[in-house]
Amino acid sequence: MNNRLTNVLVPVFAVLLGIIVGAIVMLVSGFNPISGYSALLSGAFGDQYYIGETIRQVTPYILAGLAVAFAFRTGLFNIGVEGQLMVGWLAAVWVGVSFEAPKIIHLPLAILAAAFAGAIWGGIPGFLKARFKVHEVIVTIMMNYIALHVVNAIIRSVLSDQGYKSEKILASASLRSSLLQALTDYSTMHYGILVAILTALIMWYLLEKTTRGYELKAVGFNQHASKYAGMNVSQNIILSMVISGAFAGMAGAMEGLGTFENISVKSGFTGVGFDGIAVALLGGNTAFGVILAAILFGALKVGALEMPSAAGVPIELVDIVIALIIFFVASSYLIRLVLTRLKKEGK
Amino acid sequence: MSLMDILAIIIPSALFFSAPLIFTALGGVFSERSGIVNIGLEGLMVVGAFTGIVFNLTFADRLGELTPWLSVLAAMIIGALFSLIHAVASITFRADQVVSGVAINFLALGGALFLVKKIYGKGQTDQISSDAVFNKIDVKFLSDIPIIGPLLFSNAYVTSYIAILVAIISWYVIYKTPFGLRLRSVGEHPLAADTMGINVSRMRYIAVMISGALGGIGGSIYALIISRDFSHATISGQGFMALAAMIFGKWHPIGALGAALFFGLAQSLSFTGQMIPGLRDLPTVYLLIAPYVLTILALTGFIGRADAPKASGTPYIKGKR
Amino acid sequence: GCGTADKGKDNKENAGEGAPAEEEKGFSLAMVTDMGGIDDKSFNQLTWEGIKEFAKENNLKEGEGGYAYLQSTSDADYAPNLNKLVRSGYKLVFGVGYLVTDAISEIADQKPDAQFAIIDSVVEKPNVASLTFKEHEGSFLTGVVAGLTTKTNKIGFVGGVESPLIEKFESGFRAGVKAANPNATVEVQYAGSFTKADSGKQIAASMYASGIDIIYHASGGTGNGIFSEAKDLKTKDPNRELWVIGVDKDQALEHGNEVTLTSMVKRVDTAVQDLAKRTMEGDFPGGQVLEYGLDVDGVGIADSKENLSDEVLKAVDDWKQKIVNGDIKVPHTRAEYDKFEV
């Protein structure tokens, strides 16, 4: 059967199945799926305000998803997005509060600082992998905790006087805009979404069009052949983690320069980094897929906030729906089988 | 404080800290040795913690003494059943095993909290009663041995010793029995195993369910011994630490045991450190990050590379090369 | 408590027949929780209980036009949640915890004619009332209790994540110990998290093993580990004297009183009710900072006093008087503590 068609249909079916099974869960546990989902829907797209909030949530998801996806494409598993995001957030705010500068300089500088910080945080596991063959999964997990505590310490001792949060960043470093707020009735939406989409384009171009991408993927597939072909394997492993970390750091910048405009002491992980793993996998580790997955994910998360008040459905139900969707996407083999069956009978 | 005092403090607390990690990491070893990557360990622990606490709260007054044991048993069974989802997805439906594992984590936390709200009408359970928990014990005779007695056999929970025992049993099963040989063959070269008449899918199903059972135990003893209730934050990252322990231990039961104990020691050392004169003047952050930095150094310094089982992560599809 | 759901129901019923609708003057109130949710056994729960209590007295129904809460699943949810409640027309919206500060001040600007209240933090806006508590004063009293109860003269304090708020608990507590028992030392540790029970248990283990016999914690869920360690040591050796001092609520109710010496309670619930009443009566203290201290019993030690000897209670009352009279000023930062003399 037409392959391209299947590739489009499979995720669509997966989402539908997830939602249907979610509805069944609501039914058996005595909730009304219709009102549950309509609450979800209006909570995500109800009016310009909710749309604004959804977009705001989607922004870091795209970048975190890209970070995970990029590493995956080069054969590495970056569980450290969470930590890279936090150091990026810190760096962005640091630049945002430290000095005045015209926006054209200040804002890009702050974002670059975040990318740079994330790059270093991701580069360390990359280096240890390339140089000592240490498994990136462990190191990135450890780096998450290190980031959490170090960032908190710096907020208290450097960005504040033993306080719990930094100053608000200067307007010249902010991604917020009165225009967007007016458009979306004071939602926290900000220009970060453009940054995220631009980054997605960059990743796509880098991996699919450039010689560097050709190398990175080759190393991901077969290190021996890449070495034989004269590529520098270690260098590519490190670079891959550096870029992945940079994306994650930028996700942090979105929070620091857009959503919160400051950084405060964290008592735990933000969760965005871990959700990023799901986003990347849902999106098939492709730039475009990640954007779609992030939209789905962000809409579900934001819409969920409306479910308890409007329909009495616990927020957690959305996690269940998300999990189900991921399962069905993963089990696309099943769906393909069904689709081919249907096709056969059609004939 | 003398070294002896410090050891007497950190070793027992390392033991109870490590126990849940040991069980869960062993679960990971079984699953990955059979070729199924399992980053759903976190979720399996959540399910275990949830089951253990709910069972305990529900039956404590009827079961008395036996309650903690039966709670763990229940967690083990539910964990095994829950892991079936991962098995079906990644073995029968050839799902990407990482994806399926991630889904497991979401489903476990979402499902557990959803049920807590259904059952108790609030976001977290009450504390379980002190009569329905594992008690600290001094092991008979052994605890009287000078030096190691107080260090290793006093003020400990029986579950810690069981964890170590299970690690040794796992090693025996995986490396000394026909079952283990087949398990590893399926994880290394499923086609070869198939040609030797081994039912690849069956082996992998069994392995994943064992990991579910062990993950369930791990989560339940965490909740029963440490947090005593279940909430959204009860299991937050321990599953990933277990994953790290498994890799750190090079997919080997004894290795995983060692790694988990290492984490436990590093953790309690960092807290005890805050009370050692000299160290106590350091900013807290250094002690908070010490365990993780130590782990990375250990890996870089003397552990070095480790190879996952060759076929892990790849679904086995008959007649495909 | 467990029964909340049914309570909700029956007051809906008697609201149905009993009180006529116009009596409510359409007043309604709601809160935004932080990640802890309305049953975090801490200020979220206390606020919610305050709201429910108030609602009961005034026959408000749960839901729009009555009372409600929205749970946040991440820091990013505060602003949208606050905004939601304002848009659904709630007359008074509570933000709970210092983490909500920025979100409140932002929304307060956007919605000048809405009325907000922030708990545990200060937002200087005409339409925001700030409710703060003198945790240091309450902690001072628990410090006195600890200082007089300890047998080993070694006492522990465990904080969650270092922050000015927790610093108030720490400083006040240490001051209380110093005042009541100059020979006692206080070991201070931070777990780096409010949710890591395992860290709590390990810290407690090392503290008790090092001879500390009383631990005061201001560490949320991390405290569960402290209680579990204390209980297990007690079960193993019932004659051993070791204690935990609870925080925010009367934790003896939840952890039993075999190890719970006392608790530093914050009467967030009563504060919430007061504010709600004033606001309903058209006396919304916008722009003001309402500090609840010992003077108004906004903070203090818990009602369960089984474990406190009379002379301890006596001492507590004396010190309380001194503080209320302003004879001594309780430090609320480490810097002030270092200068603190009795």
Next chain:
Amino acid sequence: MSEYVIEMLNIRKEFGGFVANDNITLQLKQGEIHALLGENGAGKSTLMNVLFGLYQPDGGEIRVQGEKVNISNPNIANDLGIGMVHQHFMLIDIFTVTENIILGSEPSKAGKINIKKAEEEVRALSKRYGLAVNPSAKIADISVGMQQRVEILKTLYRGAEILIFDEPTAVLTPQEIKELIQILRNLINEGKSIILITHKLKEIMEVCDRVTVIRKGKGIKTVNVSETNPNDLASLMVGREVTFKTEKISAIPGKEVLIIEDLVVKDSRNVTAVDHLNLTVHAGEILGIAGVDGNGQTELLEAITGLTKVDAGIITLNEKNITNLPPRKITEIGMAHIPQDRHKHGLVLDYPIGMNMVLQTYYKRPFSNNGILKFDVISKKARQLIEEFDVRTPDEFTIARALSGGNQQKAIIAREVDRNPELLIAAQPTRGLDVGAIEFIHRRLIEQRDHGKAVLLISFELDEIMNVSDRIAVIYEGKIVATVDPKETTEQELGLLMAGGKRTEEGVPS
């Protein structure tokens, strides 16, 4: 009771529409060695996998001892006494020889594998059939020859009466092949029956009783070996005349292209593998390196191509010192390399075949322009090479993995030859390929030489060395022990030299 132990009648097997076996019939007599002959991708492995129960046939029936059977999985094959030595070995590297052999039917007592007992049984078997193995060695550490003996033992351990060998000799050295042939004879004497897949007609003529030829999935014909000859077989299988002795004009050696002086290389276990080796390859000549596997060929190659570190000595290419240069530098100076292990080094199996065609050149013009790949140029080049080297693939976008080893090999050779290097290194270039493909590849090598390029050929196959080389250097224990002219030497002499024997003036072995 029929005269046949195995009868495969009109077997049909499709892979998603592609017919791999098209009504093939094969009948095996008790006690015979029956050859199965066909080009790469003709359907031999598929047919045997059907018999072994790995694939289910889409048509036809199988009879064992005249009984109709349904072999739905390898277990049933084992129970029926059918054992198979697979083309791509089915061994688990991290297991010991014994563990591999007993896997699936482990002797155990009280739930514990009785490894002692198992090893004794293995020893007994290997003695009985003359299959020398070390029961406690890890597969990763033993030679390919021994690995194959392990494969055979696996089947015997399960009491197989009928043994299938899928291209057993493709991976063996001449010595090992001799041993294998002896083993086959022993097996027959022990009353077994054998199906032997091979591309090597010489072997068929030597040991087989009958031969069934298939072409493009169709059964062509079954003949008695005594009534046929290599040329007939070759043309039967390829469907056209095949010349064996690749004739070539004699070489006109030019300047020295590759000079190796006192080269010392240590292997992965850090023992000296290449030991003060000296070697020179001239433009316009093919230098063949003959030697038994494991005498330092691999390390020599990796040293020249920059894949491993040189411990001492100097390697010069085109007057440039390339010792310990990174592979890319060396490639740029003018070296091409057809690697021994096509799957590990030769290809990125998950890349389209087209992308594999520019594996070393992607970063250069015209394939890319300051960092941006030029896909149209790459595709054009790929199509040209696929055409020119007759690589059998649907298109340049098909991933390399889906091609047969034969065609994968052609793709690699196309890529390497096309770079038109000063020095072409070909390691085992025809392993596992059918005569048609072999003939094609040999012609290409000679073509290079005739264009005045230097060619270094490393092979374990003596007749390949004899056929193609202009000079033969014999490597033994990391040293070049002799350099001989193929016209003035014999396989016996070479065999002797490769075994470390000395050489007398007249070129007659002493």
